[in-house]
Amino acid sequence: MREEDSNWFAKWEEELPKPEELMPLSQTLITPDLAIAFDIPNPTSPNPQSKQQQTPHVQSSQPNSSAEFESTELNGGGGGDEPARTLKRPRLVWTPQLHKRFVDAVAHLGIKNAVPKTIMQLMSVDGLTRENVASHLQKYRLYLKRMQGHSNSGSGGSNAQSLSGAGVDPAMDNLFASSPVPAHFLHPGRGNSDHFMPFVPVTPMQHHHHMGVVVGHHPQVQQQYRQFGSLANGHFEHPFLSRQSQQQVQRMGTSVHNGSPVVSSYVEDVDSATAVNGRKVLTLFPTGED
DNA sequence: CTCGTAATAT
DNA sequence: CATATTACGA
Numbered sequence: 001m002r003e004e005d006s007n008w009f010a011k012w013e014e015e016l017p018k019p020e021e022l023m024p025l026s027q028t029l030i031t032p033d034l035a036i037a038f039d040i041p042n043p044t045s046p047n048p049q050s051k052q053q054q055t056p057h058v059q060s061s062q063p064n065s066s067a068e069f070e071s072t073e074l075n076g077g078g079g080g081d082e083p084a085r086t087l088k089r090p091r092l093v094w095t096p097q098l099h100k101r102f103v104d105a106v107a108h109l110g111i112k113n114a115v116p117k118t119i120m121q122l123m124s125v126d127g128l129t130r131e132n133v134a135s136h137l138q139k140y141r142l143y144l145k146r147m148q149g150h151s152n153s154g155s156g157g158s159n160a161q162s163l164s165g166a167g168v169d170p171a172m173d174n175l176f177a178s179s180p181v182p183a184h185f186l187h188p189g190r191g192n193s194d195h196f197m198p199f200v201p202v203t204p205m206q207h208h209h210h211m212g213v214v215v216g217h218h219p220q221v222q223q224q225y226r227q228f229g230s231l232a233n234g235h236f237e238h239p240f241l242s243r244q245s246q247q248q249v250q251r252m253g254t255s256v257h258n259g260s261p262v263v264s265s266y267v268e269d270v271d272s273a274t275a276v277n278g279r280k281v282l283t284l285f286p287t288g289e290d
Numbered sequence: 291c292t293c294g295t296a297a298t299a300t
Numbered sequence: 301c302a303t304a305t306t307a308c309g310a
Contacts, residue, residue: 091300091303115293130292135303138295172302 092132096178101125102136107182143176 094102105122106114116134123133 088304094302117292131304134293135305139302141294175302 089127089129092128094136094175096175098125099136099175100179102133102140103179103181106137106140139172140176143172144181 101123102119105119109118109122114137116130116137119137120128120130120133
């Protein structure tokens with residue numbers, strides 16, 4: 001009765017590779033080429049930590065998440081014209097929203113298909129590279145393993161780990177913990193290769209959150225917050241809207257089928273701002289949309 | 291060739 | 301400290 005487990009898979013085919021169709025879901029990442037080509041910070045009068053201006057007419061009609069990059073490297077100034085090639089992308093800042101999309105994609109894909117390339121494509125985040133995802137995926141897996149090993153859930157705010165001696169609290173716990181991890185999709189199907197699809201039509205809750213840059217000033221602050229617009233550095237950039245070409249889709253199950261068009265309501269809800277141990281994480285999310 | 295992982299660099 | 305990058309096996 002089931003040998004074909006590609007039912008769910010089929011659905012996405014419809015909404016997947018059509019650039020036109022998936023465009024509305026495209027996120028905003030800035031490509032370095034554009035970034036530098038456009039706004040080369042030549043701050044004769046630096047305007048750091050000011051308000052964001054320049055709210056361009058974004059063509060996105062939906063609140064998308066944007067990934068922010070950290071400003072790295074500044075034009076040496078002077079003389080030099082560099083070849084527009086060989087540009088390296090700025091460091092991607094994994095914001096909870098972006099991570100959520102990541103988790104969502106993984107959850108929807110199933111462990112089996114949750115490989116960097118697929119995730120990246122499903123996320124449809126413009127500018128995101130396979131390496132970006134792969135790197136983060138690595139960490140994500142480690143995070144899950146860590147909790148599994150200790151029989152503990154990771155949502156809600158239950159943190160309990162106290163191993164004597166070793167540091168069992170490495171880091172991004174707050175980032176990962178901020179994301180509503182679906183069931184622990186760990187464990188690949190051993191014996192049963194069927195996975196479930198948590199298609200939970202989350203209640204369309206319209207939340208209005210105003211997220212400012214909250215810097216919980218903790219004594220002994222480390223460089224932990226500075227990624228939010230680099231306000232710690234006095235240097236920021238604006239998420240530019242850019243249209244990138246879509247990668248070619250490799251061969252995949254291209255079976256025709258029909259079915260009920262599932263209305264996938266994406267919910268980009270994130271709370272974060274979870275005060276953990278006096279350490280505040282924040283979720284800054286811009287697009288300048290309100 | 292892509293993924294998975296560990297080590298390593300920034 | 302968080303990411304990126306690299307190396308190597310599968």
